[in-house]
Amino acid sequence: MMKDRPELNAKISIQDFKDFYWYKEELINLCRSENLDKGGGKIEIAKRIEKFLKTGKCEGYQAKIPKTSRFDWNTEKLTTETEITDNYKNTENVREFFKNQIGDKFKFNVKFMNWMKSAQGKTLGDAIEQWISITNEIRTDKSHKQIAPQFEYNAYIRDFMKDNPDKTLKDAISCWQFKKSEPGDNKYCKSDLK
Numbered sequence: 732m733m734k735d736r737p738e739l740n741a742k743i744s745i746q747d748f749k750d751f752y753w754y755k756e757e758l759i760n761l762c763r764s765e766n767l768d769k770g771g772g773k774i775e776i777a778k779r780i781e782k783f784l785k786t787g788k789c790e791g792y793q794a795k796i797p798k799t800s801r802f803d804w805n806t807e808k809l810t811t812e813t814e815i816t817d818n819y820k821n822t823e824n825v826r827e828f829f830k831n832q833i834g835d836k837f838k839f840n841v842k843f844m845n846w847m848k849s850a851q852g853k854t855l856g857d858a859i860e861q862w863i864s865i866t867n868e869i870r871t872d873k874s875h876k877q878i879a880p881q882f883e884y885n886a887y888i889r890d891f892m893k894d895n896p897d898k899t900l901k902d903a904i905s906c907w908q909f910k911k912s913e914p915g916d917n918k919y920c921k922s923d924l925k
Contacts, residue, residue, distance in 0.1 A: 739757050741783075749781070766789055800816035801818075805822045811854060812856065813854060816851065829862070842869070846858075884911075886918070887907050894921065
């Protein structure tokens with residue numbers, strides 16, 4: 732028996748909240764109506780709402796502590812000896828530096844950007860070596876790329892298409908529309924085709 736998708740408001744049960752798929756905008760709207768902090772990513776917001784539904788308390792998320800470095804990644808002259816600071820940003824200036832050092836094949840990828848965020852104290856020369864290492868690893872790794880948990884739609888569509896090469900994207904989207912309206916997880920399974 733199909734359960735109707737409940738209205739997302741402060742009276743929703745925790746189980747219903749967990750069982751159904753919610754768009755980020757829906758989560759933000761609930762935060763607005765209950766004076767909850769609406770900052771952060773979808774997963775952070777959902778955890779905040781879940782805690783609110785359990786405790787009735789409005790707790791915000793911790794904003795990042797302001798950066799202390801005054802290094803301007805937009806305008807400073809960059810060299811291989813430039814130290815990666817606590818306020819590092821992927822700017823056009825940085826992109827141009829890497830393109831000049833590595834060549835036109837350079838582009839930011841998630842793994843490299845994550846490494847840069849945790850590379851305070853290392854140099855841009857170290858970053859070049861790391862980019863080359865990561866790029867070689869990506870080229871030789873033939874496994875599925877990890878899809879972040881907040882991108883349930885993308886993961887569902889990828890898994891549906893892999894399991895059903897004879898089906899169309901339209902079929903996948905149709906199954907997704909049904910799946911997300913049902914209680915439970917939003918992961919693809921073969922029985923979704925029924």
